[in-house]
Amino acid sequence: KNQVEQSPQSLIILEGKNCTLQCNYTVSPFSNLRWYKQDTGRGPVSLTIMTFSENTKSNGRYTATLDADTKQSSLHITASQLSDSASYICVVRGFYGGSQGNLIFGKGTKLSVKP
Amino acid sequence: NAGVTQTPKFRILKIGQSMTLQCAQDMNHNYMYWYRQDPGMGLKLIYYSVGAGITDKGEVPNGYNVSRSTTEDFPLRLELAAPSQTSVYFCASTNRENTEAFFGQGTRLTVV
Numbered sequence: 001k002n003q004v005e006q007s008p009q010s011l012i013i014l015e016g017k018n019c020t021l022q023c024n025y026t027v028s029p030f031s032n033l034r035w036y037k038q039d040t041g042r043g044p045v046s047l048t049i050m051t052f053s054e055n056t057k058s059n060g061r062y063t064a065t066l067d068a069d070t071k072q073s074s075l076h077i078t079a080s081q082l083s084d085s086a087s088y089i090c091v092v093r094g095f096y097g098g099s100q101g102n103l104i105f106g107k108g109t110k111l112s113v114k115p
Numbered sequence: 116n117a118g119v120t121q122t123p124k125f126r127i128l129k130i131g132q133s134m135t136l137q138c139a140q141d142m143n144h145n146y147m148y149w150y151r152q153d154p155g156m157g158l159k160l161i162y163y164s165v166g167a168g169i170t171d172k173g174e175v176p177n178g179y180n181v182s183r184s185t186t187e188d189f190p191l192r193l194e195l196a197a198p199s200q201t202s203v204y205f206c207a208s209t210n211r212e213n214t215e216a217f218f219g220q221g222t223r224l225t226v227v
Contacts, residue, residue: 034215034216041203041221041223042220042221043119043205043207043218043219043220043221044158044205044218045218046215046216049215089157089158091216093216102146103148103160103207103209103216105150105157105158105159106157107156107157108157
């Protein structure tokens with residue numbers, strides 16, 4: 001079964017610190033991998049999208065990496081801000097449908113940034 | 116260009132009542148999805164559609180129905196609401212080539 005596993009489940013850091021979130025997936029064949037930010041009570045919003053040929057992609061203070069060989073991705077947040085407090089969701093898009101459609105979601109990492 | 120629009124934003128239903136959650140997108144996207152998100156959990160796929168007239172079950176379809184008569188609209192129907200359907204529902208869309216998925220703001224449903 002196609003799966004996306006994220007770690008840690010939750011994380012608390014102090015404002016200004018860096019952090020890294022992990023995503024491991026078993027989706028095959030693989031089209032692309034996305035990281036979303038979901039604020040409480042809101043819909044997910046895209047941060048980065050990477051295809052299998054891309055190793056890294058940045059969006060401001062967010063940098064995502066992808067190792068398609070080991071099926072691992074990470075999201076690094078630099079100089080965290082209070083507004084970074086949210087859930088971060090890893091989503092992998094496969095090439096086919098099935099009961100999961102073609103977007104497979106991780107359960108997310110809940111990040112809390114404290115002053 | 117409004118993206119993905121969901122209505123209503125909030126709703127309280129009594130057990131056994133029915134309702135339709137509306138979802139519309141104006142990006143001419145082929146793929147549309149309905150997800151539910153329970154507290155502290157990831158999104159679970161209810162139904163999806165790869166184009167007008169085509170729908171498929173997702174991971175948790177029981178108790179729901181969908182239709183896709185146009186490219187723009189993908190309503191989700193609850194026929195006999197149950198407390199287990201208390202959740203936040205998200206609609207999303209992507210096109211066939213695009214790598215981006217756009218989400219609506221969600222509908223918070225409570226069944227009492």
